[in-house]
Amino acid sequence: MLNGRLDAGFPLETHARPFYELLGTPREHKRFTVAESGHFVAQPKLIRESLDWLDRYLGFVDEY
Numbered sequence: 001m002l003n004g005r006l007d008a009g010f011p012l013e014t015h016a017r018p019f020y021e022l023l024g025t026p027r028e029h030k031r032f033t034v035a036e037s038g039h040f041v042a043q044p045k046l047i048r049e050s051l052d053w054l055d056r057y058l059g060f061v062d063e064y
Contacts, residue, residue, distance in 0.1 A: 001016070001030070002033050002035060002049055003033070003034055004037040004038045008039070
């Protein structure tokens with residue numbers, strides 16, 4: 001889960017973290033990443049975290 005530390009719409013401690021704790025995913029498969037931003041996480045961080053997740057759960061892409 002990606003969240004911005006300065007997100008005014010979904011504050012970290014009152015909304016984001018409690019939501020994360022309620023997710024039914026086993027703890028070893030959950031990850032809570034906090035970016036130094038508001039609601040919108042910087043695109044390079046968003047892309048890197050997304051690709052890491054895809055690689056982990058769907059496997060690496062083979063190049064031809």
